[in-house]
Amino acid sequence: MTLPSWPTDLIEPVGDNWKLVRGDARRRGQGDQGPPRMRRGISKAVDQVQMSFVVTHNERARFERFYVEDTAEGALPFLMPDWSRNGDYLTxxxxxxxxxxxxxxxxxxxxxxxxxxxxxxxxSAIGAHWQLSFSVTVLP
Structure with missing residues (x-):
C-alpha cells in the first residue's frame, strides 16, 4: 500500500498559526519529599502540530479531496513536509x-x-479566501 502524500499544489501553512508541541516520553515519580524523579517512560512519543492555511476556493476543494478520498476522512496516515525544516540550506x-x-x-x-x-x-471565511485550520499527529 502506498501512503498518500500531501498535495504539492497546496501552499505552505501561515507562520503565525504554526505550532509544534513535543510529545512527552518521560515518567514522573513523586516521593514524599524532594524533587520529582524523572525517567524515560516510553521509547517514542508523538508530537502534535497545529497549522493554518489561507486557501482559495480551488485549493479548498483540492484539500477536501485529499482529506475525504486519500486519507479516508482522516483515518489513514499520510506523508507531509516538515515545513519547519524542509527546503532549508545546509551549512x-x-x-x-x-x-x-x-x-x-x-x-x-x-x-x-x-x-x-x-x-x-x-x-473560516476571509473575504474571497478561506482559513483552513487543523492539527496533525506526527508518528514516530
Whole structure:
C-alpha cells in the first residue's frame, strides 16, 4: 500500500498559526519529599502540530479531496513536509553553505508520517479566501 502524500499544489501553512508541541516520553515519580524523579517512560512519543492555511476556493476543494478520498476522512496516515525544516540550506559550523560537486546548494528534505489530529479541519471565511485550520499527529 502506498501512503498518500500531501498535495504539492497546496501552499505552505501561515507562520503565525504554526505550532509544534513535543510529545512527552518521560515518567514522573513523586516521593514524599524532594524533587520529582524523572525517567524515560516510553521509547517514542508523538508530537502534535497545529497549522493554518489561507486557501482559495480551488485549493479548498483540492484539500477536501485529499482529506475525504486519500486519507479516508482522516483515518489513514499520510506523508507531509516538515515545513519547519524542509527546503532549508545546509551549512557548516562557520555558516558556509554546503554544496555538491557542481556548486549547487544542498537542502534539507524533511518529511513526516502523520495522522490528522484531534482538531479536524475547519474553515473560516476571509473575504474571497478561506482559513483552513487543523492539527496533525506526527508518528514516530
Amino acid at each position: 557548516m559550523a562557520d555558516g558556509t553553505f554546503l554544496t555538491d560537486a557542481s556548486g549547487n546548494y544542498l537542502t534539507i528534505a524533511a518529511t513526516w508520517l502523520c495522522l490528522f489530529g484531534e482538531q479536524l479541519p475547519s474553515y
